[in-house]
Amino acid sequence: MSPTDRIQCPALQAKLMSAREAAALIPSGANVGMSGFTGAGYPKAVPQALAELMAERRAAGDAQFRIGLWTGASTAPELDGALARVEGIDRRLPYQSDPTCRKLINAGKMYYTDMHLSHVAQAAWFGFLGKLDVAVVEVAGILPDGRLVPSSSVGNNKTWLDQADKIILEVNTWQSAGLAGMHDIYYGTRLPPHRKPIPLTDPSDRIGEPYLRCDPSKVIAVVHTHQADRNTSFSPPDPVSEQIAGHIIDFLQHEVAQGRLPKELLPLQSGVGNIANAVLAGLNRGPFDHLTAYTEVLQDGMLDMLRSGKLRFASATALSLSAEAAADFNANIDHYRERIVLRPQEISNHPELVRRLGVIAMNGMIEADIYGNVNSTHIMGSGIMNGIGGSGDFARNGYLSIFMTPSLAKDGAISCIVPMVSHVDHTEHDVQIIVTEQGLADLRGLAPRQRAPLIVERCAHPSFRPQLLDYIERANQGAPSLHTPHLLEEALSWHVRYLRTGHM
Numbered sequence: 092m093s094p095t096d097r098i099q100c101p102a103l104q105a106k107l108m109s110a111r112e113a114a115a116l117i118p119s120g121a122n123v124g125m126s127g128f129t130g131a132g133y134p135k136a137v138p139q140a141l142a143e144l145m146a147e148r149r150a151a152g153d154a155q156f157r158i159g160l161w162t163g164a165s166t167a168p169e170l171d172g173a174l175a176r177v178e179g180i181d182r183r184l185p186y187q188s189d190p191t192c193r194k195l196i197n198a199g200k201m202y203y204t205d206m207h208l209s210h211v212a213q214a215a216w217f218g219f220l221g222k223l224d225v226a227v228v229e230v231a232g233i234l235p236d237g238r239l240v241p242s243s244s245v246g247n248n249k250t251w252l253d254q255a256d257k258i259i260l261e262v263n264t265w266q267s268a269g270l271a272g273m274h275d276i277y278y279g280t281r282l283p284p285h286r287k288p289i290p291l292t293d294p295s296d297r298i299g300e301p302y303l304r305c306d307p308s309k310v311i312a313v314v315h316t317h318q319a320d321r322n323t324s325f326s327p328p329d330p331v332s333e334q335i336a337g338h339i340i341d342f343l344q345h346e347v348a349q350g351r352l353p354k355e356l357l358p359l360q361s362g363v364g365n366i367a368n369a370v371l372a373g374l375n376r377g378p379f380d381h382l383t384a385y386t387e388v389l390q391d392g393m394l395d396m397l398r399s400g401k402l403r404f405a406s407a408t409a410l411s412l413s414a415e416a417a418a419d420f421n422a423n424i425d426h427y428r429e430r431i432v433l434r435p436q437e438i439s440n441h442p443e444l445v446r447r448l449g450v451i452a453m454n455g456m457i458e459a460d461i462y463g464n465v466n467s468t469h470i471m472g473s474g475i476m477n478g479i480g481g482s483g484d485f486a487r488n489g490y491l492s493i494f495m496t497p498s499l500a501k502d503g504a505i506s507c508i509v510p511m512v513s514h515v516d517h518t519e520h521d522v523q524i525i526v527t528e529q530g531l532a533d534l535r536g537l538a539p540r541q542r543a544p545l546i547v548e549r550c551a552h553p554s555f556r557p558q559l560l561d562y563i564e565r566a567n568q569g570a571p572s573l574h575t576p577h578l579l580e581e582a583l584s585w586h587v588r589y590l591r592t593g594h595m
Contacts, residue, residue, distance in 0.1 A: 094315035097232040097240075097262050106313045110136035113259050113312035114144055119156040120181075121224035124215075124251030127170060128163035128409035128436065129363055129388045130321035132244030134227045134261040135169045136314055142173035149177060157181040161215075161223070163246020163408070163436055164208060164387075164480060165189070167321035175201070184220070185211045186478040197474045205468065208387065208481040209440035212250040216282060226255035230303070231266040233313075239303040241274045241433065242266050243320055244409030249276055249435045252305050259312045260305075265319055269424035274433045275299045291444055294358050294385040294406040297432060322414040325368050325391055331497045332369035334528035339453065339493065340373050342524065342531050346491075347379075358385035360445075360485045361393070362454040363411055366495055368392040370453060375401050385448050387439050387481045389431065391416040397430050406432050408439035440481045445488040452489035454482040456496050459550075460512045461543040461563060462575055463519035463534050465494050471586050472513030479516050487521045498527035498552035504594045506555035508546060510562050511582035525550050539575040540567070555595070 098104050114137050117123060127133025141158075148156045157179050164186040165171070171189035174180050178200060183192060185206035195201040206214070214220050228248050232240035241248065243266060252258060277299035281287065291298050328336070346352040356379055361367045371392025374382065384393055384405040394416050396402035410433075412420060420427060438444065445452075456467045457476065468479055486492040494517070496507045507527065519539070525532045530549035534542050547559040562581065570576035585595045 094262055094264065097264055097268070098313060099235045100233050100237045100307065102307050103233055103237065103260070103310055103313050106310055107315065108312050110140040110314050110316075111143070113137050113314050114140035116257070116259070116311050117141055117158065117225050120158070122159040122161065122221055124161045124223050124226045124247065124255055125166070125170060126163065126228040126242065126244065126246060126248050126251070127166035128244035128246035129165055129411040130167050130323055131409045131411060132229050132242035132246065132320065133162070133166040133170050134229045135263065135318045136316045137227050137259055137261060138170040139173045142177050142179060145174070145177045145179040159221070161185070161211075161220070161247070161251070163244060163248070165477065169321075186480050188477045193475060193477075203475060205475070205478040207440075207479060207483045208436050209442060209484040212247050212435065212437040215247070215250050215254055223251065223254040223256070225257045225259065226251035227259045227261065228252060229261045229263050229266075229316075231263065231270045232268065233260065233262060234302065237305050237307040239305050240271045241276070241303055242270065245274060245276070245433050245435050246408055247436060249278075249303060250437070252303060256309065258305065258310045259314065260310060261314045261316050263316045263318065265317045267421045267424050269421070269428065272301050273428045273431055274301050276301070276303055276435060277438050278304070280437065289438065289441065289443060291438070292447065294383045294448065295404040295432070299434075319414075320410075320412075320417065322417055323363075323390070323411050324413050326365050328365065328369035328372055331528040332366045333373070335366055335495050335497075335526050336370040336373035338526050338531040339370055339495070340377050342533070343451075344378065355379060355381040357449040357451050357490050358383045360384070360386040360450045360452045360489065361390075362480070362482060363388050363390055364455055366455060367453065370495075371396060375399055385439075385444070385450050387436060394420060394427075397427065404430055406434060406439065408434055408436040436481070440484040442484060442488040445485055449490035450485055450488070451491045451493070452482075452485035453493045453495065454486065456494045456507075458496070458507045458509055458512050459494060459522070459525050459546065460509050461546055461559060462539045463522045463525065463542050463546065464512050464515050465517040465522050466512040466514045467494075467516045469514035471590060472583070483517060483521070486517050491523055492521055493524040493526060494522055495526040498529050498550060499554075503552075503554065505589060506552060506559075506585065506595050508551040508555065508559065509585050509595075510559065511577060513583060513586045527552075540573065
């Protein structure tokens with residue numbers, strides 16, 4: 092497809108150039124807001140060209156060419172990976188999942204500001220993050236008046252386009268032209284003290300515009316690309332994932348029977364990954380109909396539910412699809428356009444809306460402790476894994492807050508239920524239900540000393556359960572207080588023992 096078919100604005104057609112020419116317009120030290128959310132809708136050519144320029148400068152003796160990189164969430168090897176490999180990122184925010192980035196962050200060679208995803212746009216507007224110099228945004232097309240057809244993610248693109256002094260657009264003709272009309276870009280947010288309620292009361296409501304506004308005078312380059320998103324492969328559900336899914340579905344059925352949930356449930360939010368997809372697969376086979384989703388990422392499992400009719404509508408900010416699911420999405424985009432809306436992440440993750448809609452939040456974790464505190468970001472207390480993402484937005488404000496994980500990691504060397512988590516992302520106040528393949532612990536309304544034995548007996552693996560129960564018993568006898576009993580000399584000893592011996 093010719094790029095001019097997608098670039099209908101004559102003024103912007105005149106700014107068409109190569110990725111290398113565009114990358115050369117990004118100065119060292121700039122804060123650069125790039126599109127992208129969970130491997131969807133990220134620029135694919137300009138970051139790689141920028142990394143090549145950085146490598147050339149470094150070879151010539153200039154090791155100082157680095158940028159601040161802001162995105163919606165995680166991107167892909169062509170963006171995070173390429174720039175990290177040349178150590179070209181000074182500060183990264185708000186979320187990453189790239190192994191090279193992770194290595195540099197944990198080696199102290201890259202600063203990383205981990206943020207709740209709903210907070211990023213407003214922090215930029217408040218001026219908390221500094222000046223945004225350049226936006227590099229992938230789009231599916233440019234309209235004659237300069238408005239933009241968003242790509243497969245929206246993320247923070249609205250804010251980047253508004254805030255940046257200069258804009259580089261990547262027009263990706265691989266992205267389906269049928270994306271036009273799938274987006275809902277809300278321009279009604281205001282800064283305090285002028286904020287007004289966001290008028291959304293159902294996941295299917297459309298409250299904004301189908302296109303992104305863009306000031307053509309700020310556009311310094313337009314680059315044509317034709318490249319697929321990072322396609323995420325999901326493994327078939329394994330027995331552990333299926334057991335976790337089964338516990339959650341049994342729990343939801345019980346809540347319906349008790350009258351605490353309607354028979355069509357409440358809007359679903361699901362984190363990304365194989366366990367989340369297993370839960371969605373279970374819901375697709377389960378007893379619930381006419382479901383809705385109000386989430387940040389739409390992955391294979393939700394696409395299956397839309398196709399089967401179990402899910403009537405899904406609201407998100409991005410897609411995260413396998414190659415097979417992406418092919419189905421593009422082939423049947425007219426069908427999906429009536430059932431999917433993609434919004435800015437400041438809306439998809441907005442606490443006001445999550446609470447109003449009564450979202451059922453289901454997210455993964457690294458570990459939980461006996462009182463229900465959850466660590467979803469750090470390995471052994473100090474090494475970042477990915478980031479908090481949107482889990483906090485939904486956990487604190489959802490109708491139900493569910494965290495799930497296998498009970499063991501590293502082939503049984505690590506218990507995912509521990510006396511005290513080595514890092515806290517979600518306090519016990521935001522965690523209602525913990526699930527492993529062993530079972531489900533409903534913590535609602537319980538005091539800490541009631542939570543502890545329940546979590547251990549329902550969720551801990553049998554190989555670690557006796558030690559945890561022994562810790563609880565001795566803490567109840569020897570702790571200085573019996574509200575949240577801990578033996579401080581032992582509370583993190585499990586992690587210390589793993590670091591010393593390779594086994595908890």
